[in-house]
Amino acid sequence: MSLSRRFGPSRTRDEGRGIPDATVARLPVYHRVLRGLADDGVLTVSSDHLAAACGVSPAKLRKDLSHLGSYGTRGVGYDVSYLSYHISRELGLSKPWGVVIVGVGNLGHALVSYRGFASRGFEIVGLLDSHPDVIGERITTSGVDLVVRPMAELEAVVADSGAHIGVIAAPADAAQSVCERLVAAGVRSILNFAPVVLVVPDEVEVRKVDLAVELQILAFHEQRRVDDAAQLPKVMPA
Amino acid sequence: MSLSRRFGPSRTRDEGRGIPDATVARLPVYHRVLRGLADDGVLTVSSDHLAAACGVSPAKLRKDLSHLGSYGTRGVGYDVSYLSYHISRELGLSKPWGVVIVGVGNLGHALVSYRGFASRGFEIVGLLDSHPDVIGERITTSGVDLVVRPMAELEAVVADSGAHIGVIAAPADAAQSVCERLVAAGVRSILNFAPVVLVVPDEVEVRKVDLAVELQILAFHEQRRVDDAAQLPKVMPA
DNA sequence: TAGATTGTTAATCGATTAACAATC
């Protein structure tokens, strides 16, 4: 980190609040790409370069970053590690967050083996399932060494581990009940893989990953393409 | 389907094009909830009810549906199966779409066993992997009976199956190359699970599912909550 | 200083919302 910037940008930013949702959703991508650049030994990057690597326009990138503060240098660009640090701080990645995964079927197993957790400061601190075949299974991957606990222990696992984030990888018909127990146990951030609209109190943040929705959006556009190809009379190349 | 509506809404709609992206992204949710209502034997639903079940406001729901046409009845509500049919038609779910999955590790296995494909008219028509341990494995689940093929056969599998959608469940460092081969083989719709910004021609539609991004967005809000709780002086209950 | 690049401004675009006229 450039120590020459020690005194920082003197609070010209949005007073720490009010970063637009659309910007927050892109910060993780900027962060990942910056880490890749740092690994490659790149020290400085311009908004044009970084934007291209992130798949956004330079204007959008600069606008997004301006919400965090003023971490670039005109005429030069951005110091890769300095910017990376400030994004990670803004995202809350400087603290480690404990994650409990409820449902250790195919998807749950895939999540546990996912290496993106630990590398971003997330730690899996609990695994729960209701199926006797899975309960008691010991799962050991890089950074994880846990035994699957029965659903009855959900509240105890959350309390003991101090988990902040709950991942619901359970079947659809169990999802709402799991969600309610997580919330009652004190979890306020939930990542839901079940194809269900969860009902939660206002203070709880739910994000949903829905394979079927993504596929259906693709199908919509695919159909448009097929229809277009069929309806338009073939235009002769000149 | 109410045959009394046989003659349809006489093209008052947006001429088939121009359904806003935000609306398209919600249609699959409406469709799923409507199917659930139909299964429960519900014949008619008001925008207030349906909106509540979908977790959106009634105004937004009606606005969204108005882009498809005029499929409700004032004073009554929407015929569940009639509306469901028109949404599925708009989404392109009346035709079956072939899906090829590239990468049959933990995530790929989870995807194959996901029951949401077939129930929405998607059919897995090819599985590919580069790992010798996985190649040749026969995978049989409800509706799927396939052998994992080596990566070298990607082009042949796409051509033979006529697949329209490619799912990239391969490691990050293979994703761009897989993507290019899919596109060269004629695939125009890609669902990408690899944490990589794919570079594709304009005519290709890529949707990305990124676990790390979702977790980091949750961490951002979680941090805000924690900070708020720490900074605000404790307010006495009156 | 001259060239490069940021951070900000103002214009545009698209999405959301509330209210209500149309109409079953």
Next chain:
DNA sequence: TAGATTGTTAATCGATTAACAATC
């Protein structure tokens, strides 16, 4: 007819974009 509920309108809000003044 009276009550209910849609489909549409107009206002608001938030996100994107292009251009450029600030400044390294």
